[in-house]
Amino acid sequence: MIRAEGLRKRYGTVEVLRGVSIEVARGEVVSIVGASGAGKTTLLQIMGSLTRPDEGCVTIDGVDLFALQDRELSRFRNRHIGFVFQFHHLLPEFTAFENVCLPGLIGGRDRREVEARATELLGLMGLSARRNHKPAALSGGEQQRAAIARALVNAPSVLLADEPSGNLDTRNREEIHRLFFDLRERLGQTVVIVTHDEGLASRADRTITMSDGRVVG
Numbered sequence: 001m002i003r004a005e006g007l008r009k010r011y012g013t014v015e016v017l018r019g020v021s022i023e024v025a026r027g028e029v030v031s032i033v034g035a036s037g038a039g040k041t042t043l044l045q046i047m048g049s050l051t052r053p054d055e056g057c058v059t060i061d062g063v064d065l066f067a068l069q070d071r072e073l074s075r076f077r078n079r080h081i082g083f084v085f086q087f088h089h090l091l092p093e094f095t096a097f098e099n100v101c102l103p104g105l106i107g108g109r110d111r112r113e114v115e116a117r118a119t120e121l122l123g124l125m126g127l128s129a130r131r132n133h134k135p136a137a138l139s140g141g142e143q144q145r146a147a148i149a150r151a152l153v154n155a156p157s158v159l160l161a162d163e164p165s166g167n168l169d170t171r172n173r174e175e176i177h178r179l180f181f182d183l184r185e186r187l188g189q190t191v192v193i194v195t196h197d198e199g200l201a202s203r204a205d206r207t208i209t210m211s212d213g214r215v216v217g
Contacts, residue, residue: 001026001190002047002158007056009042016042017053018213024158029184029191031201034210040194041162043210047192048160049077061157078107082151086163088143090135096146097122097131104153114153121149124186125179141175148179152189159183161193165200177203 002024009017017039024030032040045051047058049065058065060080068076090099097118104114122131125145135143144164151159161180165173177200183189193200201207209217 001028002058002060002192004043004047004058005056007043007046007053007058009039009046009051009053016213017046020056020210020213020215022208022215024190024192026190027184027188028206029180029204030193031204031207032192032194032210033196033198033201033207034216038210039213040210044160044162044192044194047158048081048083049073050083075107078103079154080157082154082156082159084144084148084151084159084161084164088135088147090143090147090150092135095132095134096127096138096142096149099135099146100149100153103150107154109154117153117155118149121152122146125149141171144176145179148176148183152183152187158190158192161191161195163195164193165195165197173197 005021007017007020008015020039020043032043034040042051046053049058052066063076065073065076090096091102094102100118100121101114104117105111119131122128125148127142127145127149130138130142135146138146165176180191180193181203184191193204195201208215
């Protein structure tokens with residue numbers, strides 16, 4: 001479903017990725033672990049088409065991402081790849097509901113369809129009663145759940161998460177961890193998670209360990 005082959009990436013004199021190749025099956029939850037500076041986030045950014053590699057390719061559902069023109073790539077990213085980051089990046093002037101709707105509206109989908117999907121996802125996240133609250137009125141865990149709903153509004157092929165629970169307390173962290181596996185069970189969602197959290201990594205179907213820009217386990 002996701003195939004990354006021979007990825008290399010250099011920033012100045014530093015080679016961050018050194019020929020990384022991985023595959024992720026549909027419906028699989030995969031964690032990527034390793035020390036800071038191992039190349040985990042760079043790999044995730046390339047898999048999500050946010051950064052182009054110096055060498056190598058990434059295919060999602062058979063589509064070669066970096067063979068696409070910029071506009072085509074942006075459209076593919078909007079429809080097929082969902083992102084969750086350590087900090088939720090919700091727009092403060094919009095409600096939770098409006099934040100969740102944004103990717104669908106940006107993608108040009110029918111407003112009624114997008115709003116119905118957003119309502120469904122906020123219910124799935126346990127946020128129905130909080131839909132009209134702006135981010136400042138939500139707890140950290142609620143903000144992150146809204147961010148996950150936003151990432152899912154276009155029914156993406158893959159959900160990519162970079163330290164999604166790193167900024168949360170123990171209770172909210174455990175809720176977010178459970179949520180990723182609930183999404184796989186309920187939606188068949190494919191999830192790739194970069195994490196330093198050993199508990200989250202151990203629950204994944206498979207763990208990929210990186211060191212010095214290479215996959216070592």
